[in-house]
Each structure stands twice: as C-alpha cells, then as structure tokens.
Amino acid sequence: MSTYKPGEFEDKWNKVYAEKKVFQPEINTKKKKFFINVPVAYPDGRLHLGHLYTWTRADIYARFMRMKDYNVLWPQGWHFTGGPIIGMSIRLKDKDPTAIKIMEQSKVSKENIEKFASDPVQMGLYFSKTFKEDFELAGMSIDWRREFILSYTPQYTKFVEWQLRKLKDKGLITQGNHPVIWCPREDTSLGDHDRAEGEGESPMLFSIIKFKCGGLILPVATLRPETVFGVTNIWINDKIKYRKIEVDGESWIVSSEFEKKLPYQLKEIKSASDFDISSIIKTTAVNPVNNEEIPVLNADFVDKDLNTGVVMSVPMHSPADYVYWEKVRESAPSLYKKPKKIIDVDGYENLIEDAVKKNGSDRPGLKEATRFVYKKEASEGKLNDKNGPLSGLTINEGRERAIELLKGLSAYDSIYELSGRVVCRCGSEGLVKMVQNQWFIKYSDKKLKEKAIDHVSRMNIYPQEARAQVINSIYNLEDKAMARRGGLGTPLPWDKEWIVEPLSDSTIYMAFYTISHIIKTLDPGDVNDELFDYVFLGEKPKHQITPKADEMKKEFEYWYPVNLRITAKELLTNHLIFFILNHVALFPEDKWPIGLGINGWLVINDIKMSKSKGNTMLISESIKEFGADVVRSIAATSNGIDDVKWSTSDINTIKQKFEFLMDIIEILNDFGDERRVVDRFLVSKLGRMVVDTESNYSQLKYRNAVFTSFFEGLDYLKFYLEAGGKNRETLKTFISCIIKLVHPIFPFITEELNSRLGAKTLLEESESWPRAEDYGLDEIAENEVSVLRSTVDDISKLIKITGKTPSRITIGIAPAEKFSTYNEIVESAKKTKNPKELRSMLKKQDAFTDRILKNPNRIPINELDIEIERRIFEESKEYLTRIFNSEIKVQDSGDEKASPGRPKIELA
C-alpha cells in the first residue's frame, strides 16, 4: 500500500520549476499570451486560507492555460494605500492588547511589534514578505520579478500621477461637496469597519419643510415631502431639550442634538439660546403649501437623535402618525374629524387602518406596517385630488414637484442624516459631515458608461450571472469621491492636501506589471508623463526619454490587455467596474480587459478544525499538515460566487484516491494485453472527461472540474478493475490522462506521478493538455456497460424479492430482431419524442414496440448491439460470480421478457 506523505513532493518540483524559470515568461511571439492577475494584496496581517482560496483559483487557471501551451504571465503586487495599516500601527503604539494579540498570533517577534508601532511601512513590508513565502509554499506560479507596491514604489507613484492627469485632461475629474459619515471626536471619516454599531448605514438626503409658528420656524425633516398636503399637526417631544437657533436669518426651533450636527453640513448658526418647548405646545403652526393652521402637539416617540426633533404628522400616510392621532384626537378640536386621505392605492380602500390592524400598533408592528404602506404607495400609489398642484401625480413625480413648490415658497431646505444609528469604535455617535471641495472621478459620464457597458456585454465573465450585476452597477454609477485627507497614498498632483484613496489609485496598475521589472531599474527622476504616454499610448515624446522605453513598450504591447482578472465578490460592484471604466477611458479598445472571474468567500467552519486551529490557521501549518496539493483543493469547493465550506473529510478522500493511483502505478507491469469491452468503455469515457473537464476549467467551475476528472475518473477506473479489465496499456493511458486533468489543482503530486509513469517532459512546461480526439469515442461500449450495471442491480433486486440464494443465474440475451427494432426506435427518437409521431414512423408494430412506447418518458435513446451485449456478459462472468456467489450462464433467449438492454434473468 502506498502512503501519501504531506510535503513529500513540493520542494522537489518547486526546485525544478525555479531552475527552468517556468513561471518567468518572456515575450514569445510564436505563442499565444495569457495575462492573468488577482488584485494587489493588502498586507496588514498574515495570509490565511480565505485569501489563498482566491489566489489558488487564479493559479489553477494559470497552470491550465500553460498546459494548453499559452505563454502565461501572472504577476502579483501589494498596496499600502489607505488607513488600516496605519491604524494598526497606532494601536500598537497605544499598546492596545487586542492588536498585540493579533500580532503575536501571527508569530511576529517583540522587536518587530515595536518596529511596526513606530513605522507602519515596516509592517506592510514585513507582511508582504510573509504573504509571498506562503504563496510560494502553496505553489502559486507567480512571476515575482514584477512585484511592486502601490503607495511605496516611487516609479508607481509617478504612474498614478500620470493616470490622474490623463483623467483630468479628458474632463473626467470634478470637484464638489460630498456627505460622509464622520466621527466628531476623532475628526475622521467613519468607514464600515471603524464602527462599533451601524455597519451599512449611509447618509440620506432629507427634505426640510419650514412651518411658521408665530415668528419662529419649525423645520420638519422628512423623506416624503409630497405628503405635505396631508399634514394634520406637528409633533414635538417635551422630554427633549430644544434650542432656538439663528440660521439664514430665521429663528429655527430644533433639538440641541441637531444644533450640534448642523455646522458639519456647512450651515452657519449665528446665535443660539435655550427654548422652552412647552410654550408652543397646543399653539398653531402654518402649513406653507395651503396656509392651513395646524396644532403643535406633544408626542413621546419623537427621537432627539434623529433629524431636527420636529416632526410633521400625516396620519393617512404614516401608520405611526395614525396610531398617535387616535390617541391625541381629544386634545385639539381640529383633530376630531378623520384626516383626509391623500394617496390612493387601487384595491386598498383603508390602507393605513388595515396595515395597523394586521401588524399591531407596537413598535415592530408599526415598522412592518410602515414598510408595507411605503412600498405599496411607491409602486402603485397616486396623489389624489386633495393635493393641490400635486394632484394626479405618482409618488416619485410628486416628490420632485413638492420640492419645487416648497422652494418657490421659501419653505424648503435639505439636510443629510444617517439612515440609522452609527457609533464609532471610540464610543462617540457618528454624524454626517459635508466634506467641501472633494475631488471626484466622473463615472456618471454617459458616453463613458455606454462604451463600458457595451464592452462588458462582450467580456468573458465567470460565473455568467455576474454579468448582469456588473452592467447594472455601471448603469447606476455616480461620481466617485477619489481622495481623502489622511492615510498612506499618493498626493493629488494638483492639490497636495488630498491623498488618492485606495480604490482610485488601483484601476489600471495591471499595465504597470508589464513593465515593472524594467522601470524599477530606472531612477524615479527619469520616469515622467512622456515616458508613459509613449509606452502605453504610443505618443511620440517631445524630449529625450530613457533608452529602455522601447523595451517597455514591447512588453506592454505583447502582454496587454488583461485576459482574466480574478477576485472575490466584494470587489465586483466597485473595484472591478472602476477597473473597466478607467481602461475604457484611457486606453484604446484593444487594451480593454477581456475576462473576469468572481468567487465567494471560503468559510472554514468544520468543528474539528476550528476547535483545534481556529479560523486563522496559518498557511504554513496547514500545508505541513495536509500537503500543498491537498490544501489547494479549497479552490475546488465551488463553481462560482457562492460562499463555500471546506472540511477535513474532503481532504482525506483526495489523499486516499491518490494513494490508490500510486498503488496501481506500482503494479502496472503485472497487467497484460487482453482487451475487452470494458477497455473500449474506459477509453471512451476518457474522451468525454477531457471535454467536460476542459470546459469546466475554462469557466472556472473547479468543483465540477475535479468531479469530471478525478472523482468520476476513479470511479470508472475502479469499476473497470472490478469488472475484469486487465490491460496494461489501457490503465497507463487512463491514469496518465487523469493526472494531466487534475494537474492544475494538484501540481506537485501529479508531476511526480507523471514522471513515475515514465514521462520525459514536465506537465508544466509543454503542451501537455490531453486532446479528446486521441481517445476513441465508443457509445455502444458505454451503453452496454450501463446495461451490465443495471442488470447487476436487477439481479440484486430479484434475489431480494424472491428470497432465493441462486446457485445458477442465467442471463438471456434478446434475439437480433428485437435489437434492430429497438435501434430503429432509438434512431426515430432522435427526430421526435412525441409518442404519436414516433409510432407513425415505425415500420412495424407489435407487442414489443407497444411495450417500449407504453411510457412516453421511457423511450430509449441509446443504441445497443447484440454482439457487444453478449460479449460483455461473457467477459463479466467472473465479476458476476464474485458478486452473487453463483454460477453464471449467458445464452440467447426468445422469452418475451428478454429485451435489448434488459436481458431475461433466471434464478435457479
């Protein structure tokens, strides 16, 4: 018995690859090139299996294409742009115990932790080195000569500047204000991962409607200004502290919380003082659109932290207002009569009442009722004739018209508020800040979008479903804020206060890979826009540029465009579309990206593993324990965008199957030369496996690929041996082919087995991908093997049913005449499967054809052959005897029960 020892073959073959420089491709115009890449990694910790999942998917593709004789380039770089590395460095400086623990778990020494605390770049450099080591252990076939670091490599910084100036020249850079979620204490923007609470919340634009109340303004914030004609009263809350503030020459009554938020949105408060809210309760305010007088009433549901602390009540549109109206109707004479309905929805006479009745008037009930009502109104609602100039409009039309109307009456303003509560990790409440003079990339540009969408519709996108998502994301794209005030990165060349943010400095860097090994040797001072214009766009330089420019231009021309970019799904609707749009904006069409591969996340939740190792299991440890080949099987757990689970039981299966192959290779010479039907079967299946597996690899359906090659293949092989297959050449052909089919996934062990089978060339080096044409397709042999297998099932069933233990089983093959009738039906069924039509096509009809056609869903479609059927049973006598412990007799049979593919079985 052979045993697979993890780590047995990796070093040996890695050395061979390194010596032959297999992963360092040079320009070769005789070969088709294939440029594949994965986004730059952000090294703020150690590589884990989750990362490795994405990179292995790329590596499998790279190796697959190399076997198909493509000249494959796969580079990899890093980026330091942005905040987290700095953030971690600061946490280490502050001696944050969690941060220190993370470092210790990553096996970082005390001295290094201190180094990282004083210099974040050192941390990036350290972890990019460990990433690289782990990638090499796992067999990533990367050309490391082209490695570089975004926001660190000076020549790259020049490239970013060039790219930005190009965008600016094309009018694709604009400037404006932009709302951001902000921590007032730390005075920085609050990204999703900086939040203790409120992940996914975003700034929302609220309308402010100004209701006059004596000489004061009650500013009501709402998302639904179109309901202003249905307002019955104003809600305030006497438990809240209110302030009178001077804004735009008016006196606003707002919560003191709102007063604090307002300056962040570029509103100046001239003066402010405490305000006794009880002084206006039960007085009246004026609705600006119809001058109706409405009462100001107290309600405890008004939230001090949301908006202005002043709310308008529209009972016939908002379930919460409706419930409160019922409670307080006694308190003001004008509220006695039922409020007027302002929005009609067909088929819902009492929309609000019914929604409240159905869901209840407690908090969750009201929330659900509101959701339902808003959805109905938005999709089917119409503003009815009680709405003045808004009458007859849909909700969306009404909203725009209402805003215009209010603006005309000088009763409109707007404000950004959070969509939900956000709390910073530091503990303070987040708020919305309007950042002034932010720089944008103008992705809203219609022409740019059109060109990009048109191109995306022609790209190769795996899995297919992702295409719609990409197209829709581009379609809905707005301008992208492209800079920030802090963090590591490249300063904007024309406004050095701003640093380019990480998604915007990384849209076309794949072009830089093609030249990075050359440009890195240049003095950064010699790198300028003219050089890039020449290399990437072919524009003749006006001044002298480096003599290496032509070499670089050649590299770029040969390797570009990107053939396949592989990444996880969270980059799908941002990075990947920026990647496409910027290429479309800056490069000629023949340099636009060709393919995308998108995957989900790897979830390692196997109990055994997470208990002993945790989910942060180090790559080097897993590889030591299971072997690089086996760890790589993580990439074969999914076909697409779904998240995948990995479990140790899969690992064992793979290991055992390789040991089985090793066993057979060892005893290969004990096999002989006899050829049987099962030999034809096995080789025929091989051809199909090649076709299926190739198609699966091409579409990154690796789960299917490992199935159609490895699992299915070994099942066939086992059956072949059991059923009496014993031909040395067949076995050798078969095993050699399987090894090739799974080589992209399991490179080391397959390279080893391939050499043990006597192969002279490396799988990785030459045109080694098998060709389906080399294996003879033999449908009849395949069909008759199915007959053998189903007959075994039938015999087992019969034995069970009858309770007999037969000492002799007789297999009766149907007469030749039935075979020809049967095959005639098979032939006709290729044209139609409609039973009536089929019947009319047959030359003769008898009890046999009636029986076949009885069930239209059981019409045979596989051609059979009497000689082969006889032979396969003759050749399988030994096999059948072993299974049933009984003498097997094969003979012709005229019995009614004997049909082609269904021999008569007699137990005796």
Added chain:
RNA sequence: GCAGGGGUAGCGAAGCGGUCAAACGCGUAAGGCUUAGGACCUUAUGGCUCAGGCCUUCGAGGGUUCAAAUCCCUCCUCCUGCACCA
C-alpha cells in the same frame, strides 16, 4: 433603498423541456474487518409492493405542452454585494 442570486432527501448539492428526479459528497443505521476505537469495505436511507412493478414529491398557487423541477404569470421566503471602505 439599489442591484444580483436562490428555495430539490437529515444536510451540502447535481439535474435547467423528454433515458422511471435525486448523480456525487456528508450524515445516520446494520453488517464485515479490528483486542477496542478510528480508518476501510458492503448494504440500507420518500411510500406501497414483492420476479425486475407502482405511487408521491422539486417553496405555494395558477398557466403553456403529448411531456414541466426545468418555460410563463402571481405570491411567499431566504441569501449576497453596495463607493472615500480595504
């Protein structure tokens, strides 16, 4: 809110108009092997039958077809991603 994708055995999943739906894997049960455990092998795992048969079932309800898990409509329900953030 915007967008995308699902709902098939105890679970994960395949099937995407026609070869009796459930391949393949996991789990479970029985047996074999073993000092025992693990691993491995065999068998079973929707229901009824008991000479290779029949019936039920693919989120729910309608429709198209000789034929629907598969195509169309309506509804329910779950998951995923979403820009100053890597």
